[in-house]
Amino acid sequence: MAAIAHEPSHPTQTHHEVTRDVVNTLGTAGKGYLLLLGAAVGLFLVGVGTFTMLLKDGLGLAGYVPPGFWSVYITTFVFWIGIGHAGTLISAILFLFRSPWRTAVYRATEVMTVFAVMTAGLFPIIHIGRQWFFYWLLPYPNQRWLWPNFKSPLIWDVFAISTYLTVSATFLCVGLVPDIAAARDLVRGWRAKLYSVFSLGWRGTDNEWRHYTRAYLYLAALATPLVLSVHSVVSWDFAMGLVPGWHGTIFAPYFVAGAIYSGVGMVLTLVIPLRKVLKLEHMITEYHFDNVAKLTLLTGSILFYAYGMEYFIAWYSGNPYEQTAFWRRALGPMWWGGWTMIICNAFVSQLFWFRKVRTNLTALFVLSIFINIGMWFERYVIIVSSLSNDFLPYAWGQMRPTWADWGILAGSFGWFSMWFLLFARTFPVVAIQEIKELIPMPRLRKGGH
Amino acid sequence: MSDTTPREGIDRRRFLTVLGVTGAGAAVVSGCSTERIEKLVPYLVQSEDQIPGVATWYASTCTECPAGCGLHVRTREGRAVKLEGNPEHPINAGRLCAHGQSALQGLYNPGRVAGPMARQADGSFKEITWDEAIAMLVQRLQGASGKLAVLNGAGRGSFTDLLKAWTEAQGGRHVRYQPFSYEPLREASRQTFGIAEVPRYDFGRANYIVSFGADFLDSGWISPVEHQRGFAQAHGYADGAMARHVMFAPRMSLTAMNADEWHASKPGTEAAIALAMANVLLTERSGNPPDANALRGTLAAYTPEKAQQETGVGAEVIRRVAREFASNRPGLAVAGGIASQHRGAVQTAAAVNLLNYVAGNVGDTVRFGADLDGGDAYGETLALQGALDRGEIQVILVHEANPVYSLPRATGFEAKFRKAAFKISTSLYLDETARLCDLLLPNHHALERWDDARPRRGVNGLLQPVMEPVFRTMATGDVLLRAAQKVGGALAHFNATGWEAYLKSQWLKVLGTEEAWRTALQHGGTYGETPTTPVRLANGTVVTPYRAAAFDGAPEGESFYLAPVPSVLGDGRFANRPWLLELSDPVTKITWHSWVEIHPDVARRLDLQEGEIVRLTSPHGSIEAPVYVYPGIHPEVVGVPLGHGHTSYGAFATGRGVNPLDLLDGADTSGFLPYFATRVILTKTRRWKQVAKTEGTTRQLGRGIADAMTLAQAKQGLSPALAAAGEAAGPHEENPQPEVEAIGGWRERQLQKRQKGEYANEHPMWGMVIDLARCTGCSACVTACYAENNIPFVGEDEILRGRELTWMRIERYWEGGEDGEPLEARVVPMLCQHCDAAPCEPVCPVYAAYHTADGLNGQVYNRCVGTRYCANNCPYKVRYFNWYAYSKAAFPEPLNLQLNPDVTVRARGIMEKCTFCIQRIRGAQNRARLEDRPLRDGDVITACAQACPSDAIVFGDMNDGSSRVTRLKADPRGYHILEDLNVRPAVTYLAKVLNRTEA
Amino acid sequence: MARTIPGVLAAFEHIDAACDAIQALRAQGRRDFTVYSAAPNHELESALGISNSPVRLFTLIGGTAGIGAGIGMTFWMSLDWPLLVGGKPIATVPPYVVFMFELMVLLGALATVAGLVILAALKPTRGLAYDPRFSDDRIGIFVPSGGDDAAKLERMFREAGSVEVRHAA
DSSP: OGGGOOSOOOOOSOHHHHHHHHHHTSSSOOHHHHHHHHHHHHHHHHHHHHHHHHHHHOGGGSOOBTTBOSOHHHHHHHHHHHHHHHHHIIIIIHHHTTOGGGHHHHHHHHHHHHHHHHHHHHHHHHHSSSGGGGGGGSOOOOTTOOOOOTTSHHHHHHHHHHHHHHHHHHHHHHHHHHHHHHHHTTOOTHHHHHHHHHTTTOOOBHHHHHHHHHHHHHHHHHHHHHHHHHHHHHHHHHHTSOOTTTOOTTHHHHHHHHHHHHHHHHHHHHHHHHHHHTTOTTTSOHHHHHHHHHHHHHHHHHHHHHHHHHHHHHHHHOOHHHHHHHHHHHHSTTHHHHHHHIIIIIIHHHGGGSHHHHTOHHHHHHHHHHHHHHHHHHHHIIIIIHHHTOSOGGGOOOOOOOHHHHHHHHHHHHHHHHHHHHHHHHSOSSOHHHHHHHSOOOOSSSSOO | OOTTSOOOOOOHHHHHHHHHHHHHHOSTTSOOOGGGGGOOOOTTSOOTTOOTTSOEEEEEEOOSSTTOOEEEEEEETTEEEEEEEOTTOTTTTTOOOHHHHTHHHHHTOTTBOOSOEEEOTTSOEEEOOHHHHHHHHHHHHHHHTTOEEEEEOOOSSHHHHHHHHHHHHTTOEEEEOOSSOOHHHHHHHHHHHSOOSOOEEOGGGOSEEEEESOOTTSTTSSOHHHHHHHHHHHHSOBTTBOOEEEEEOSBOOHHHHTOSEEEOOOTTOHHHHHHHHHHHHHHTTSOOOTTHHHHHHHHTTOOHHHHHHHHOOOHHHHHHHHHHHHHSSSEEEEEOSGGGOSTTHHHHHHHHHHHHHHHTOBTTTEEOOSOOOOOSOHHHHHHHHHHHHTTOOSEEEEESOOHHHHSOGGGOHHHHHHHSSEEEEOOSBOOTTGGGOSEEOOOOOTTTSOEEEEEETTEEEEEOOOSOOSSSOOOHHHHHHHHHHHHOGGGTTOOOSSHHHHHHHHHHHHHOSHHHHHHHHHHTEEEOOOOOOOOOOOSSOOSOOOOOOOOBSOOOSSEEEEEEEOOTTTTTTTTTOHHHHHSOOTTTOBOSSOOEEEOHHHHHHHTOOTTEEEEEEETTEEEEEEEEEOTTBOTTEEEEESSOOBSSSHHHHBTOSOOGGGGSOOOOOSSSOOSSOEEEEEEEEEEEOOOOBSOSOSOOTTOOSSOEEEHHHHHHTOOHHHHHHTOOSOOOOSSOOHHHHHHTTHHHHHHHHTOOGGGGSOOOOEEEEEETTTOOOOOHHHHHHHHHTTOOOOOHHHHHTTOOOOSSEEEEEEEOOSTTOOOEEEEEEEOOOOOTTOTTTTTOTTSSEEEOTTSOEEEOTTTOOOOOHHHHHOTTOOEEEOSSOHHHHHOOTTGGGGSOTTSOOOOTTOEEEOOSSHHHHHHHHHHHHHTTOOOOTTSOOOHHHHHOTTOOEEEEETTOTTSHHHHHHTSTTEEOTTGGGOOOOSEEEEOEEEOOOOO | OOSOOOEEEEEESOHHHHHHHHHHHHHTTOOOOEEEOSSOOHHHHHHHTOOOOTHHHHHHHHHHHHHHHHHHHHHHHHHHSOOBOTTOOSSOHHHHHHHHHHHHHHHHHHHHHHHHHHHHHHSOOTTOOOOGGGGTTOEEEEEEOOHHHHHHHHHHHHHHTOSEEEEEO
16 A cells, blocks of 8 residues: 555645635535535435334335345445445555555545444444344343344444444544644634534643654554454355355455445545535645545455456356356346446456546546445345345245335435535544644754754 | 125124133033123133133034045134144044135134125115024015025035925925036946946055046045045155056146156047057956956057047057056046046046056945035036026025136026025125125034034034134024024924034934934044945946047137136135135245246247236137246146136135136036136237246256155165265265364364253254155145244235245245156245254344254244344245234234234234244143153144145154154155255255156 | 743744754753644654653553453353354354454543543643644744743743744733
């Protein structure tokens, strides 16, 4: 990854300009922004309505067709979890790798992470048959002293997801404090009050910085293995099952790569318009997108390999169930899904070999949309297609999604965008103090130290 | 429920009434007449035969078809909750078919007529009191002056005697009516042997069975359970031997699915084959009847070659089958049944009689003298129609019959029936006939009344009320007697105090003592030897010169022979029972609606896909139904199931599917109703209807799910795996454990680690063995499971989404059928395998799925949150999810009264599955504990095993070395489905054995 | 601010100037001064001679506690009511490693943040003079002092190149 950050960036502004520009992104919203927010809330309400119907009538409303006992909801769950990973990767892992290009974008990606995981966290609840008993998955003392089953990958999930949400949220807040303080000292009125609360009385004294820098380092160090573990655990939800098409040792790395790939895709989708709306063109530059795109290329290529390997092993293992599963994935009733996933992920990512593509924002944006679609379909294919043709041919069946599936999917996008937009207007989405770290302060005597 | 029937809910008070009074009165001696319904005996006064929470059993007799099987009725708190066969009964020996099981849904059917009703001026029905009703009846009878007719569908018994005498005493006309009459068999026996009787077939003794279109395993032909028991005994593999079953028929029915050879013969030509076989036997001197020479002459013309021209079945096949038939004594050749009830039916049956005679089976596997019940001749019904048409009938009473539905529309019965001035129905449901009547006198259900049945000589079945009537009904016997008293005159001598008293008096005439009567009640009747009358060939020409059966309908356009297919709905009387509507057809696996079976070649030629709706037109009418492409049907034939297409028969049946009888010509003079005698023209409609099948893919894809081996391999004692590999006999392992070599003692160490808490103690290890060589796929077990475990039906729409909750399902796979290979059907009953290393358990986050100490795969409904991971991870896909609150919709009152109190009714959003009938296991264990004895093998019998007429399912403790299940498990044919997954199922399957001539 | 500590507050625009001032202060043997900056800066750190923060101890303790909690929770809860699933051992390590790991990360992270808060709180900034520009582009140095000592300091800061010096009282 260090290779990606070959040349350090040299922001041209002074410290004051940085503070000013970033703080200016906060506060009163424009028409475009309000329109977006309205759309997001609208979608969210669609989701709320659908969920109400699910509670009232039952999961039967969704297009489940046994043996497909999981479908769109779990697909979307994995999708959102995956989105999260790019954020932590960029904010924590690249921090450890000291790759300066991350500074301009990492705050935005971190915010994306927190809200994506928050969204994903809703799905296990939405998808279970008796949503009102979801808390039975937690190890709380009850009158029967009955505990959850720690051998179940779903309980691993509960712990992995909640840890991930907590830690990444903490990481985000810690990073925010100095920047909020900076904002506090610049604005007036109610927001000044708000920020002085959130800045926790931060002043940037030598003592504060002393502990802060170390603490931040250790948080990054903890978040790094976490991000790898979380999607491995999610992948084990499938790999631990013996469904043909799931039962593979390749799954953990395969899913992690996929997660980062999809996450980076989402970063592009979000940051490109954000940069326009918040007028951050001179902070988030071509140089940053170039690097993000390279990351996409790397993870995309890993996926390419994983796809190939899946099919190869299915053939090479001689396992008839695996063979049938993958034969039908490519040529069966769900062929369109299978090929969407391969084209949008394996092939699209290869376009990033070309610098022209990596640095052309329109191209990047369009491709990032493809990446999002492709990665959603990857999960859809892995889950639905594998389940629909497992061991007993007599029991096979093809699921057909209904409005209840799409309603929840739309709702999740609304919920996520809503939070993201609200945050972007309220708190600095560019890390002020880290950028300042990169900008050498003026000197009296010329020549360095 | 149809609009004119007033909705009769069961409110709490009425329910208690039913409980209370039964609590007092269900003692076998008390009759149950509706007068006593107000006497509410509270449970404070404990009645000696009613212990809350403990089941009371009553012996009775099944009246769902004329076979007359014995019943044991399980009642809880005064309501019948489960029907099982009576082990003492000579006909069904403790087994029961799906129809018999479903009698409960007839009893608690929401579509039942709630009480006596009279038609108003405006045509609607009005509820009246029984006194009013009987007064009306009496008044009409007095006016009828001999212009009275009775159409009686009830089987032979005291009631029919009474009704006949009662009718004739008034100069009326009494006609016994059976939709599937066995007239051709009776007529053929008269022609061949001069004895007009339906022969009794002893499948159990046969070593070689040849069926000429006789679907003796399909629903409702003569005595299905008895036939299946016999067939399993003869054709099931046991110590190196089994009978061979060859079938000549245009369609592969359930019976043909269980044949070792099925030859698609041209419709209406089976007789030619039978005669040719008889001819071969005679010419080769392998059959030597006393009058061989005479016969040899008459049969000389019927060579296999001639038969080949006629039937399309190869001469060499016929010759070979004939030789095998002769050399495997005793053999059994069977004819008859609606599937072969064409205009040549008598001739076919006669030819088969002759074949049996020549082969020397008559008096051995084919016996006369049982005098099986078959109703009156179809001619009688035709005569009655004539009388109705001429207006000679003023008052007509229809009992246990629905001719308006079950007679072809072309007969115009409805119009003729309407001509009668006053029409009375005793039907329990507002069926097509009752809806036309003026007075409804709903009879008690068979489980609510006294009655008896004489299915054959030597077998006298008793029926007794097992509970207080659910509705305001009255036993028709009581109606007749009360009317008789009021009418007086010719009827005056019917002076019994009541129907129960009359019946008892009839029995006491034979039994003599009260003691004997009580014994009879306890045993559900009296069972003696069934006599056998020796027969010899009738004088004169016994061979009616062969001629292919005639079919009406013009052979232009896309013309096909229409085969009305026997279905789980029987003659339509079962169409109002959700259990049977949802029970997937054993052959096509279709539920809830009609279909048209078409041969793949034809479908290809006409570019028809499954689900495309086609119109079938005959000179007499036309019907429309979706296509089901079926490789098991003769290319010139299309099949349509019987029993659908009701216009009035309660909410479940009405307006569902189509009735193939609408295409038939009823005004036939053959002396019986030829079902299979019409040609239809097929036209496409370009409309579609998704076929509600419970099956995904019809092929096993070589996954060794339904394994089979040849008889030779079975004799060598090969394991299915070796047999599949085609290896010769050699050293072979019973149950290969692939992981043992791989990881040495690792698993044993793991097993040590799980010996904690409850698991450290000694426990039984419950297991099951299913013998695929005996299983026919009849699906009786499925219905038994629905009844025992409160399984809700989900309905057609949910079935289309594959969401049925069939804890026990019959998977049917096709083998061969392509490029000249013979089509072969394999059936596998699939239920929870209760794996020792169950993949479903560890993935449950809340321990809702866990392993009980006695080896069961437990499912805790209350704990389940519905993540559905267990179902994903179950390789056998035997876990079923409550996507909606199915049980809310599936048990509309009073169907909810049938629910088994020992089994939870599952809520919405949870997973459910087969429990190995844990309620029965715990029940048996508790009984053993109370009797202070160890549990014995056979104490626990699951509902499926209990019902299975083939005795293919065996359940027991695998830790008990002497138990039957342990012994059968060790059979070399034993295998586990998907064994390579190493989940260690508790269910062992014994591979099917194919008794084919090795080419 | 309830009560203000009297002292001298100097603002610097230039990093080298600020470092000179700090070294001068340390040369005078002063330790009680406070340096404000908008971002961490290595030159400042070296000028201040800052040693490693003890926050890592919190991380270590939190993480270890997490692993312990993971082992304890899984094994005790499994054995508290032994239920057999899938023929697997009642309590076994491989699947439980997940919980040990996740709890290690969780408690480790929370402990780290706790450490940060506690350690920062040990040196309260309450009452110290402050200027909003310190969170923007100025480096600030505050030295608690009074009287002529304050005047001495002001002179020193100006020589060092401070752009502005204030007296807080």
